[in-house]
Amino acid sequence: MEPGPPSGSRPTEQGPCLSGLLGAHQAAPASSPSAAGAEPGRCPLSVAAVLPAGGCGERMGVPTPKQFCPILERPLISYTLQALERVCWIKDIVVAVTSENMEAMNSIIQKYQHKRISLVEAGGTRHRSIFNGLKALAEDQPDSKLSKPEVVIIHDAVRPFVEEDVLFKVVIAAKEHGAAGAIRPLVSTVISPSADGCLDHSLERARYRASEMPQAFLFDVIYEAYQQCSDYDLEFGTECLQLALKYCHTNAKLVEGSPDLWKVTYKRDLYAAESIIKERISQEICVVMDTKEGEEHIGLLLEAVLKCELNHVKITSGALQHAGSDLQRIISEQCYNFVCVNVMTSDFQDTQKLLSILEESNLSTLYPVVVVSVHFLDFKLATLGQKMENLMWIRGFAKEMKRRNILLCGLLVCYPQDEQKLQESLKQAAIIIAALIKERNSGLVGQLLVA
């Protein structure tokens, strides 16, 4: 598996509920309990997650801690919260942040409408932060408003691409083995240096694995381990599985993870994360038009060319009639790209209708939405210059939309009588639409492009 677009699943789509799956024995293939070697029967599990987010990101080489670095103007940690949130069977998500970032974290939760999140204060090290998160979940704490889960997931704030599948697998394995963690093959050979900085020996790559996140534990096991463990462990340790082994004699089950689990560590990882997110929200384009039944619409031609030219993208269409009920469905399924075809006489009416619907939907809360307002021009009827002058109205309007995270551009498509030339115009339009959607650059909003 690759960190490209997940097969069919949308970034914020909700997966099936674990409790439902377990109760009704209707496991989806990827989430089958037997995949993790476990058969938990009919008993639903109670699951919470702890997310240490107190790190300072020194390896990033930037002053902002990496979990707060923006991707498409939204902090990285919000993507990770979104990935956990959409898994409906995780009932609580406890995030450990430093006191100086507490306010910023609260704003993030509010702005991006995160749910089921509790904040605790981070400790000075990763282990201390996790311990604080566990304490908040333990019922023995007098001021805890949370209830103790049977299984607790520990994940990193800087691994935003975790899928429900692997979360499910580690939870089921933890239920059976007491502890479980995701692993990946080693990319580089691991070597042991001698005291004088020379090679002492190298490890046989095939016999070792990289320990990644998420991990899951029976709550009582990992809480016991943290209560028992030494100050040295809390200060210098890095591996929760090791604590469970050392203090509770629990040999964690290791679960093969996908490359998606990688940790955003260096600046290049931020670049990669941004490209992956952009790619994921560019998988579908909805062509919007105001058709009446039986009417031949130029938009249908454009739709056909988009389907042909952009063959990795799903092209759907939505009508503006009936208060856009078609569109409402497409929006609820998280399509972030719209090409609105305006009929020649109406100029911007259809685009304005679409924008009203998008504004009401809150679709742009999590991701910038691209809207390309398409206008056709027959050179026989008007000059390009005149038409452009009319349409420059888009600049002011785009500015307003940008404040709502909607990126609006205009696209004027030449509409010659000649069939072949029309096809060329439409192909050119498809290339420009693809570029606008791919880059999602707010510096280009309000421009009127010509195909």
Add this chain to the structure above:
Amino acid sequence: MEPGPPSGSRPTEQGPCLSGLLGAHQAAPASSPSAAGAEPGRCPLSVAAVLPAGGCGERMGVPTPKQFCPILERPLISYTLQALERVCWIKDIVVAVTSENMEAMNSIIQKYQHKRISLVEAGGTRHRSIFNGLKALAEDQPDSKLSKPEVVIIHDAVRPFVEEDVLFKVVIAAKEHGAAGAIRPLVSTVISPSADGCLDHSLERARYRASEMPQAFLFDVIYEAYQQCSDYDLEFGTECLQLALKYCHTNAKLVEGSPDLWKVTYKRDLYAAESIIKERISQEICVVMDTKEGEEHIGLLLEAVLKCELNHVKITSGALQHAGSDLQRIISEQCYNFVCVNVMTSDFQDTQKLLSILEESNLSTLYPVVVVSVHFLDFKLATLGQKMENLMWIRGFAKEMKRRNILLCGLLVCYPQDEQKLQESLKQAAIIIAALIKERNSGLVGQLLVA
């Protein structure tokens, strides 16, 4: 150090010569022999490099082997060759490619004008490919046209960001110790699984390192090791340092490398590499205008605003007079971004002059060059529509330029009499210019944007 833009150094700039440095004792700070703990004296070293490039890139999840995946339409391996080539003291670069990719590799060498490259046939494994490369360098081979180097560098085709500094360090260390390799701290904890897929033990992260590339060896040491080593090693081994240790009892010196050394392994790494390369070639913008001495030029205003708004970018200026001798220098120093300011009456004359100079320079052989043709418009003198109509000529011209890897866009800047409004127009122009340079998307060429 971060994989961001190297301090002051351009992507293709040539570094100082090792032989020169060693002979004249004029080592640059970063390349000081003492940095590697060695003092090689006055004797110049002869150095060659071997690059195994026969892999199939199965982890990438794409059919093209990763070393041939395009970044800005140029294959990844060409960037790596460029990184080695610019180090003038590496006299030969031997690349091992499979017979089926031999022709493609020859085209790459020709198209991107690579020098000092010899091709050999790759073996079935990484070690066999390296061995083939070493054989070509050994003088005992009857048909070898290459001469045996004192030290040989082994590098990966998929690590394009290697800097001269670390190459120098491993070469000097290899001269002293017989072998040397770059290392990095571990990002994840390394664990050892038991036979039943559970955690057996985890390694103390601080005591181990990831072995990266480049590595360097006394030629006789590594060639001897490959001649001695078993079929099992050739088939399943991954670590050259281990061969030198096992067969020649040479404990390699380990050299701390920068994060730049990372290996393009997954699709996300291609995304990261593309972003890093785009960032590196977007560090400088040259504002081009046809000024006469003492003349007040609107271009100077734009230059001032660019300096103020894009404060991570170096803004230079070049004049078109005297056959563009100013410009020639800027081009020779590898600036890949030009903003050409046309005076109101001339329309495209200045941009055309600039494009001729760029075409002659071959600057766009390695990277796409962005040219923004800026035109000012006083609304009192002409309507936007009229002006745009005149300038739509740019579309045809941009198409032609695109074939030469020059990405041309037009930018019409409103020039109101009001000082404050003019500043706003210029700021808007800076935002658009920054977006065009950042994205470098060929789908947007020929567009006429409005600020």
